[in-house]
Amino acid sequence: MPSGPRPPEVTVDGFEGPLDLLLELVEDKKLDIFTVRLGDLADEYLVRVRAMATLPADEVSAFLYIASRLVLLKARSLLPSLVPPSDDDEVDTEAELRLRLIEYATTKDRAAALGDRMRAGERAFHREGGSVILPPKGGDPDALAAAWLKVLALTRETPEEVEVPGERYSVEQRTAEIEALIAKQPSVTFVTLLGERPTLGYAIVTFISLLDLYRRLVIDITQDELFGEIRIERKVQRMEELPE
């Protein structure tokens, strides 16, 4: 990784994942990782996710997971009565997320230390052994076969052959789509938005888009019963008194 200043927004090339993004928010705002209220970062986090041109389809769920955690934390701090901790352990959600973030920060520091060593190039070399006895004896065909199997296993998906996720979704694009739709009709169900055979990536981008629209007070999300239909409704008017 280049050692220069970090780019202002996470690009697909440079991103290391949702924890990296969250850590970056904490560091950019010079917040204390031990005391920052993580829910306060929910908006900024969604903004950053939204700013990503595209999300790799296989990584969106990881971003969504952290996003949903942050939104939940924020909702709980804003409307404690409406979002009561359902379980005892939910009280620990923030502490748990914080621990993960701290652990990730440590991992990053360690990776940086290893990276410094790697770039310094101060490595050791072994020798392959001197006394050559010819012809060598005692080769084990099974060991050779095992080595071949190992090579085959590691060759199975060389980087060139790795299936590049054909589907890449832009949260921004999906958000615009939904916003356009909701402008035309007052409400729509989540199932309708997903279409007939949604891929996981499509479903998740759709979900993040909804979180984003919800955050921007464009829509309301209702669900009458557990596992019931999720209905997305156009917000009639912006309620400016609501906290941002």
Next chain:
Amino acid sequence: MTRSTIAAAIEAVLFVAEKPVSRSELAKTIGAGAKAVSEGLVELEEWYQGTGLRLQHEGDDWQIVTAPEQAPFVAAYLGADRLRLSGAALETLSVVAYRQPVTRVEIESIRGVNCDQTIYTLMQRRLIEELGRREAPGSPFEYGTTWEFLECFGLTSLDALPTVLSPDGVRSGEPVPTE
């Protein structure tokens, strides 16, 4: 045999060995006790102060390697490529190095992303390896670093991993055993 003659015998055996040699194999080969071999290894380590060689060990397997400060000359002689790893691969490697033995799920939960590709890359470069299966649901593979990892990073052993101050100020240099 004196300590020095044992050190010399160890040195000769390690010199011709193609791969790291365990202390017990050394003891058997040179016909000395385990304690004598340990002392011999300490002596050998002392001999190598300021020379072009050093002693490296991964667990109980020992080998002689070149001193990291000689890397430019050795690399020039061998025409060796420089190791290049992406930031993502370095992160995964650091989790494995400091947390081994560690499973894929544990690595992914720490990094927060899918680590298939980086684990694959690190295995292919022989920097990490499958140690065996954990006795847990699903019997997942446990990963650990290799002696090639020590060599590539110029570490004489895992104890020499760089110490990093974690955000809470706790020194976290040594590998932390996982529960």
Next chain:
Amino acid sequence: MTRSTIAAAIEAVLFVAEKPVSRSELAKTIGAGAKAVSEGLVELEEWYQGTGLRLQHEGDDWQIVTAPEQAPFVAAYLGADRLRLSGAALETLSVVAYRQPVTRVEIESIRGVNCDQTIYTLMQRRLIEELGRREAPGSPFEYGTTWEFLECFGLTSLDALPTVLSPDGVRSGEPVPTE
């Protein structure tokens, strides 16, 4: 560079070299003058007093060898009838065995890593050899296994190689002709 640092650099280079190295090549590799290299070699010789290693030269070609008095231990270690190859070398050998004739680029694309050193080692051991040049851009060498390979692995012919089911279930027991 001081005499000692030159001696250390020479030692590291000679340590990894699998063949004697001339003084002029040493000088070029470590970027020192001929006189400095000569002095470094003298110093290295002094270091080796009483250790398990010796500096040996034939004409102007230098190499590190084990001290003669350590021969019994070296023989005891090497004597055991087993092939000693590093994991990396064994993997490269398996690629050549199962995929011959194969070029270096092909080996490296299969293993995903640079294989210069292991190919060199295997050639030194006469386990693989250059078969000739392929009629392709760059006319790369094609490698195959030797009769010493068959003897070493106790195989009557290449057809006797163990059949391996690749992870995707394809039989790859026989050498597959490359396209």
